[in-house]
Amino acid sequence: MTNHNNMNKHFETLEDFLGTHFIYTYDNGWEYEWYAKNDHTVDYRIHGGMVAGRWVTDQEAHINMLIPGVYKIAWTEPTGTDVALDFVPNEHKLNGTIFFPKWVQDHPEITVTYQNEHIDLMEESREKYDTYPKMVVPEFATITYMGDAGQNNDQVIAEAPYDGMPDDIRNGKFYDDDYQMIKH
Numbered sequence: 001m002t003n004h005n006n007m008n009k010h011f012e013t014l015e016d017f018l019g020t021h022f023i024y025t026y027d028n029g030w031e032y033e034w035y036a037k038n039d040h041t042v043d044y045r046i047h048g049g050m051v052a053g054r055w056v057t058d059q060e061a062h063i064n065m066l067i068p069g070v071y072k073i074a075w076t077e078p079t080g081t082d083v084a085l086d087f088v089p090n091e092h093k094l095n096g097t098i099f100f101p102k103w104v105q106d107h108p109e110i111t112v113t114y115q116n117e118h119i120d121l122m123e124e125s126r127e128k129y130d131t132y133p134k135m136v137v138p139e140f141a142t143i144t145y146m147g148d149a150g151q152n153n154d155q156v157i158a159e160a161p162y163d164g165m166p167d168d169i170r171n172g173k174f175y176d177d178d179y180q181m182i183k184h
């Protein structure tokens with residue numbers, strides 16, 4: 001069995017970043033898992049924080065390299081939530097800013113699901129409930145896992161988060177040699 005966690009990976013180019021799978025913990029304690037699926041698509045799972053349990057695949061995003069080894073990602077979601085992430089993976093750091101519409105703060109449970117199967121509910125909710133004032137969450141995070149999943153790997157984020165999943169991934173118990181999920 002391969003443990004794919006490679007905290008010594010060195011990033012220079014955009015290609016180095018694309019296909020990389022990360023787990024990180026924000027300084028406020030929120031734990032996120034995020035995958036640069038290709039140059040315009042991201043997947044993620046949320047393990048801790050206000051919307052723990054939420055997961056999303058095939059979210060369209062803007063992904064750019066600012067200088068060698070420094071990456072900026074930004075997207076807007078069906079919920080109306082906006083996200084901007086600045087990754088400095090060689091330092092095991094990133095800075096994320098999440099802009100939540102008021103309704104997500106008021107009703108986080110509506111968003112805690114596999115969003116792809118509930119896009120209509122997200123779009124209805126963003127019309128039905130309040131947008132303002134937005135809740136802005138600007139935080140640094142520390143990266144605790146970096147794995148080379150390759151681009152367009154649908155097995156990286158393919159089931160709901162569970163307690164202990166980040167540890168299983170970090171400990172090499174979650175993916176096989178080909179970065180496919182092990183049945184558990």
Ligand SMILES: C=Cc1ccc(O)cc1
Pocket residue numbers: 032034044081083085096098
């Ligand atoms: C709201 C989504 C989201 C995904 C990753 C991350 O680091 C912050 C927010």
